[in-house]
Amino acid sequence: MKTSLNLLLIILFLSFVSCSKQDDCDNPVDCLPPATQTGAGTIGCLINGEVFRPGGSQFPGPTQRAVYNTSVEGKYYFSLTAKNRSTNKSIGILLRDQQIGEGETYFLISEGEFTNFAVYNINIIEFQTNNEFTGEITFSKFDDINGIVSGTFWFDGINEEGEIVEIREGRFDMKYN
Template sequence: MKKIILLLLITFTLSCCNKDDDTPSNPVDQLPQATQIGANTFGCLLDGVVFKPGNVSNPLDAQYQLINGSFYFSLDAARRYDNSNYISIGLGTLNLELFQGNIYPLLEQEDGKANGSFFYNTSITYTSINKTGELKITKLDQVNNIISGTFWFDIIDSQGVFHQIRDGRFDVQYTN
């Protein structure tokens, strides 16, 4: 009888342990799934830490527009942290039509190029010829206004701090 009570006590004690099994230990596994359905998701690793938009009134905004015969793409994901720091990570093109399956180098914010951006509190910086990255469009559905893709880039913020943005993915419905 003592063995049964001891066995029940051990079983009960082990079942009470709260091991947070819902949160994966690998940061990449904490990013949203790489879908292509217009799920309005965005995530990446910012210096190895998970970055997802939130805590602001418009955390995710996407546009792909044809203006005067030229295409412009803008994707902005913003987050305000508890200490009031505001960070936004963005992707954009100026006068550049996007195609599903294509990979675009993230360079300067110039006509005919794609770029990455990093906004911290009050200052924005862009990718450059020296600090670059890539944007891959995995889906572009201009009937249902869905654009999905992956990205990565390096950037130096306005304070001279180097940042690595890695394993980026997005699946958004855009306005045109």
């Protein structure tokens, strides 16, 4: 009986001290991953003022990913994705036919089939940039030798019903493949 009581006390103690860093932030920006440039494998942002970080099961694939490559036609493509499978939220950024440069900023504005854009999904509802609701991604580090890409982003997206989402304070520091 004493062992059961001790075990219960330990479990209660651990539940109180195991609160995530996100729970004790006065400013939501403080709950985002630090702005690093080492390929730390981090990404996060604020979605309408609330912290978003990838998480949940790694099945059926990674919860965050950066890809930079060239197509058969020799065009460059960059994509950045983050998913939180526990909350059914995800963000994605795609740059089409853009060769990335360190210190460069690229606009996220949809003006046709082959443009840069950003998207936020919650469940099956999609919010996307367009000509009116835009954004930016800035690369503070682009190391093609070590495959490291770091930077910041923000965007506004709109869904089919006209609802708007604000993605702010986005930051990432990842290895790409």
